[in-house]
Amino acid sequence: MEELAMDLTGEKLANYIFKKFGTGDVFKIAAMAEIKIAYAAWFPVTHGEFDKQDKSVTINLNSSMEKELILAHELAHFFIDQAGLRLTRNQEELIASDFMRVLQEK
Numbered sequence: 001m002e003e004l005a006m007d008l009t010g011e012k013l014a015n016y017i018f019k020k021f022g023t024g025d026v027f028k029i030a031a032m033a034e035i036k037i038a039y040a041a042w043f044p045v046t047h048g049e050f051d052k053q054d055k056s057v058t059i060n061l062n063s064s065m066e067k068e069l070i071l072a073h074e075l076a077h078f079f080i081d082q083a084g085l086r087l088t089r090n091q092e093e094l095i096a097s098d099f100m101r102v103l104q105e106k
Contacts, residue, residue: 008080008083008085008087008095009095009098010076010094010095010096010097010098010099010100010101010102011098011099011102013076013079013080013095013099014098014099014102014103014106015102017029017075017079017099017103018103018106021033023106024103024104024105024106026068026071026072026075026103027068027071029075030057030071030075033075033078034055035055035056035057035075035078036054036055036056036057037056037057037058037059037071038056038057038058038059039058039059039061040058040059040060040061041060041061041062042060042062043062044060044062044063044064046060047059047060047063047065047069047070047073048060048063048070048071048073048074049074050074050075050077050078050081052078052081055078057071057074057075057078059071059074068104069100069104072099072100072103072104073096073097073099073100074096075099076095076096076099076100077092077096079099080092080095080096
């Protein structure tokens with residue numbers, strides 16, 4: 001993923017992940033990347049959470065957002081972390097949201 005580090009965008013990341021895993025199905029990508037998926041309900045301030053220590057994504061059942069979109073967004077956080085990129089929270093959120101949008105189109 002080193003080739004993604006410079007000028008990373010959500011679109012570049014989504015295209016790289018689509019090519020690497022051969023699918024845009026976020027549940028298949030999570031399974032192939034060995035990321036655990038859990039579901040919990042909490043006040044919908046956030047839609048989902050990525051835990052890098054546990055290598056898991058928790059999807060908020062109280063969120064009105066589609067579960068696939070939540071997972072796509074959280075997967076972007078995982079892949080950004082795996083690449084060892086140091087981004088501001090705002091930069092990372094923008095990339096994750098763009099990744100989610102582009103991957104949905106695959």
